[in-house]
Amino acid sequence: MSVDEKTVRRIAHLARIAVTDAEVPHLQGELNAILSFVEQLNEVDVEGVEPMTSVTPMIMKKREDGVTDGGYAEKIVQNAPATEDNFFLVPKVIE
Template sequence: MSVDAATVRRIAHLARIAVADDEIAHLQGELNAILAFVEQLSEVITDGIEPMTSVIPMEMKKREDKVTDGGISEDVLRNAPAREGNYFLVPKVVE
């Protein structure tokens, strides 16, 4: 499988990465090189093989449903690029 320029643009948008028009051709070449490389997996017979979900068999751990953390809003906001009071500030989302 290989990707065309329109698909590169679509992936970039899905990944939320701005891509300039003059970068598309180069990216397309690189992505196609990687896709061609992984193409060899199609020769492996995987019928009846379970996909791996955990390399080390382990039971999911559960804990008591109780509050173990909190009251650290200053810590949470310490690295905010923009804040107002106890909120993260973002560009307008709803008109």
């Protein structure tokens, strides 16, 4: 796959990058080099290879995902000027 000048300008427009006419050939070469490298990666046989989270083998730390109320509502509202049943009381601002 090859990128032409029109595609370079389109990518620059979508990325909201100002590109001058002098920069287009350089960017075209850069994008073509990137795509060439990606094509090389597609040739690698990855059949049976497990996805990795790191370059070194490790086990992801996991915890039980549970919803709690925190258990300390009193501490949260203790410095509030006005509270009721562990909720903040605020003055009404809209009539």
